[in-house]
Amino acid sequence: MSPKIIRPFHLDITPKDRDYLHGALDDILDSGTLILGKYTDEFEKAFAAYVGTKYAVSLNSATSALEIQLRLADVVDRKVAVPTNTNFATVAAIIHAGGKPVFLDMDASTFMPTPAMLEGAHRIHPDLAGFVCVHIGGVIAPDMLEIVEYCGRAGLFLIEDCAHAHGSVLQRKHAGTFGVSGAFSFFPTKVMTTMEGGMIVSDDEEYATAVRSYRNQGKRAGNYNALHVDLGNSWRMSEFAAAFGLSQLKKLDAMLDRRASIAKVYVDCFESAGIAYVSTGHMDRCSNYKVIAVSPSTDVDIKSELAKDDIFLGGAVYDVPCHRQPVFSALSKQNAPCPISEQMCPRQFCLPITSSMDVNDAHRVANAVKRVLQRSPS
Numbered sequence: 001m002s003p004k005i006i007r008p009f010h011l012d013i014t015p016k017d018r019d020y021l022h023g024a025l026d027d028i029l030d031s032g033t034l035i036l037g038k039y040t041d042e043f044e045k046a047f048a049a050y051v052g053t054k055y056a057v058s059l060n061s062a063t064s065a066l067e068i069q070l071r072l073a074d075v076v077d078r079k080v081a082v083p084t085n086t087n088f089a090t091v092a093a094i095i096h097a098g099g100k101p102v103f104l105d106m107d108a109s110t111f112m113p114t115p116a117m118l119e120g121a122h123r124i125h126p127d128l129a130g131f132v133c134v135h136i137g138g139v140i141a142p143d144m145l146e147i148v149e150y151c152g153r154a155g156l157f158l159i160e161d162c163a164h165a166h167g168s169v170l171q172r173k174h175a176g177t178f179g180v181s182g183a184f185s186f187f188p189t190k191v192m193t194t195m196e197g198g199m200i201v202s203d204d205e206e207y208a209t210a211v212r213s214y215r216n217q218g219k220r221a222g223n224y225n226a227l228h229v230d231l232g233n234s235w236r237m238s239e240f241a242a243a244f245g246l247s248q249l250k251k252l253d254a255m256l257d258r259r260a261s262i263a264k265v266y267v268d269c270f271e272s273a274g275i276a277y278v279s280t281g282h283m284d285r286c287s288n289y290k291v292i293a294v295s296p297s298t299d300v301d302i303k304s305e306l307a308k309d310d311i312f313l314g315g316a317v318y319d320v321p322c323h324r325q326p327v328f329s330a331l332s333k334q335n336a337p338c339p340i341s342e343q344m345c346p347r348q349f350c351l352p353i354t355s356s357m358d359v360n361d362a363h364r365v366a367n368a369v370k371r372v373l374q375r376s377p378s
Ligand SMILES: Cc1ncc(COP(=O)(O)O)c(C=O)c1O
Pocket: 060, 061, 062, 063, 064, 086, 087, 089, 090, 134, 161, 163, 164, 184, 185, 186, 187, 197, 198
């Protein structure tokens, strides 16, 4: 029998989930309420309860969630620090909101900027307005509280990009609760999905009202009011996407438990083989969206080698740091260099981790990685 193909992504929908979704679709079609109805309301309440915030406002994507957060931080013509090791969307949102990104390099062990890097950028740019922190791979940095403390002391706003970090917790605080607000993504590859979608969480009632306005063409007083008060957009989530989110949220903890058991096999493998990786040991819980490891050899193409064994890796986070993306080349010319990201990003690899895998699959992947790296010249 040929071995199971191990893929980087898996849509976790059981027959029971399908029954619920078919029923929800019928219910939505019968009601004629396709947006901003009872499923959206229920999903927002359930997500806020899960994260532990007072409010959660659903959106069509995390990209729009980030842009709304930055518009609310009033970044027009102001500088905003952002890790260069992030998704294009984090940086683009700053520009779409009218701000000027300042790239921060990363620490080689956490793959995130340190508080010292943020402080250094603030010294170079005394007019810095704030920082968009990204919980890369779902990891909340061990020095997160220092970052929170520095932003508070220095008068910088702190926004969280939690696109990877559903269910990630540090010192009993969920991702999304360290700054003014957190932005989550429900893109299909994330640990839970609504097909496309995003969510902003916050404890501030006025802030949540403003987010609702921005997602709905700037109607502060609600859908049935004719006045457009904010320069909003069409950034709503559909009722069916919200129903999808509800069914995923119900089993998020179970999906995260499965991911954690696979991550443990990988971490044990990295430890025994002396492969460096980004640790989550300081956290109460990690989403394990990605387990980031660093190849000891630049001569081996781990992705292609593992593909020969029917093991397919998804994207790393990230192969190309944002300051090296062609679209941001003009920006990066004005930026301080980011040598650690340049050195580490191309060396990282992220093994497949999905809730369709079991620990036996994970051992197969781990053994294949060891074989490939032992063969390679170091
Ligand atoms: C770190 C990060 N931020 C933002 C986004 C944008 O999310 P979305 O696709 O929901 O707009 C992504 C998407 O992959 C991401 O990885």
